[in-house]
Amino acid sequence: MFNWFKRKKNTPSNGRYKHGNNHLIELKQVVKTYDIAAGKFTALAGIDLNVDPGEFVAVIGKSGSGKSTLINMITGIDRPTSGEVLVGDTAVHTLSEGQIAVWRGKNVGVVFQFFQLLPTLTVVENVMLPMDFCNTYPMNEREDRALHLLEQVEMADHAYKLPTAISGGQQQRVAIARALANDPPILVADEPTGNLDSVTADSIFHLFSNMVAAGKTILMVTHDMDLAERASRTILLADGKIVRRPRTKSGLRKMLNETPPPADDPQNLAVEGGHA
Numbered sequence: 001m002f003n004w005f006k007r008k009k010n011t012p013s014n015g016r017y018k019h020g021n022n023h024l025i026e027l028k029q030v031v032k033t034y035d036i037a038a039g040k041f042t043a044l045a046g047i048d049l050n051v052d053p054g055e056f057v058a059v060i061g062k063s064g065s066g067k068s069t070l071i072n073m074i075t076g077i078d079r080p081t082s083g084e085v086l087v088g089d090t091a092v093h094t095l096s097e098g099q100i101a102v103w104r105g106k107n108v109g110v111v112f113q114f115f116q117l118l119p120t121l122t123v124v125e126n127v128m129l130p131m132d133f134c135n136t137y138p139m140n141e142r143e144d145r146a147l148h149l150l151e152q153v154e155m156a157d158h159a160y161k162l163p164t165a166i167s168g169g170q171q172q173r174v175a176i177a178r179a180l181a182n183d184p185p186i187l188v189a190d191e192p193t194g195n196l197d198s199v200t201a202d203s204i205f206h207l208f209s210n211m212v213a214a215g216k217t218i219l220m221v222t223h224d225m226d227l228a229e230r231a232s233r234t235i236l237l238a239d240g241k242i243v244r245r246p247r248t249k250s251g252l253r254k255m256l257n258e259t260p261p262p263a264d265d266p267q268n269l270a271v272e273g274g275h276a
C-alpha cells in the first residue's frame with residue numbers, strides 16, 4: 001500500500017525516492033520564522049536532518065529550542081518558511097492543507113503529550129477514527145483491526161470504555177494504537193511520556209522500542225534523558241539549530257537547564273558549591 005516506502009522502478013539516478021532523496025526523511029535547510037510583536041522570531045534556523053528506515057531518533061533540547069516545531073515539519077502540522085521536507089516520495093512542504101491531512105493519516109502516526117483522545121468516543125472508536133478518516137480498511141474490518149491493535153498495547157480489555165475511565169498511561173497506550181491504525185511507516189511522538197510517572201513512561205518507551213523492532217521509524221521528543229539515551233540516535237536542539245551534544249551526561253543536563261539529581265555527580269556538586 002505504501003509504495004513510496006519501496007524502491008521505485010523509474011527511480012531517478014540521483015536518489016532512492018521520487019524527489020532525489022536517499023533517506024526516508026530528509027529536511028534540507030528548513031527555516032521557520034514566526035511574526036511576533038517585536039519582529040521576526042526564528043524557531044528553526046536552517047535544519048538539515050536525515051533519518052533512515054528503522055531508526056529510533058530521540059529529539060532533546062531545552063524548552064523553546066524548537067523541538068515541537070521541528071517534528072511538526074515532518075508531520076506537516078506546520079510548514080517551513082523556507083527549505084524542503086521530504087518524506088519518502090512526498091515533498092510535504094508542497095502539499096495543500098487538505099492533501100496533508102490525508103497524507104499524514106496514512107503515513108505518519110502522531111502521539112501527543114496529552115493523548116488527545118476524543119472524550120465522547122469509546123477507546124475502540126478512537127482507534128478506528130483514522131481508518132474512517134482515510135477510508136483505509138473495509139468498514140466491516142475496522143473494529144477487528146482496532147481490537148487487534150489494542151491487544152498489541154495491552155488495552156483490549158478496556159476497548160468499550162470511555163477515555164475518562166482509564167488512567168493516563170492507559171490513554172497513551174490507546175493513543176499509540178490509534179497512531180498505528182493505518183499502519184504508517186513512521187511514528188512521531190511529542191513528549192509522549194511528559195505527563196506520565198517514570199514506571200509508566202518506561203512501559204510506553206518499551207512499546208515504542210517494540211514498534212521499531214517491528215520495522216517502524218520513530219522520532220520522539222523527550223525531556224527524559226535516560227529514555228533519550230536508549231534510542232538509537234539522539235538529536236540535540238538549541239535555539240532552532242541541531243548542535244553537537246556535550247560528551248558528559250552532566251554537561252548535557254546543564255545545557256538542558258535540568259535540575260541536577262542530588263546524587264554523586266562531582267560536577268553537579270561543584271556547580272552547587274559555586275552558588276552556595
Ligand SMILES: Nc1ncnc2c1ncn2[C@@H]1O[C@H](COP(=O)(O)OP(=O)(O)O)[C@@H](O)[C@H]1O
Nearest residue numbers: 034036041043062063064065066067068069070
Ligand atoms: N505560533 C507561534 N508564534 C510565535 N512563536 C512561536 C509559535 N510557535 C512556537 N513559537 C516559538 O518558537 C520557539 C520554539 O517553540 P517549540 O518548537 O514549541 O519549542 P519546544 O518544543 O522545544 O519547547 C519558542 O520560543 C516558541 O515560543
Ligand SMILES: [Mg+2]
Nearest residue numbers: 067068069190
Ligand atoms: Mg514542545
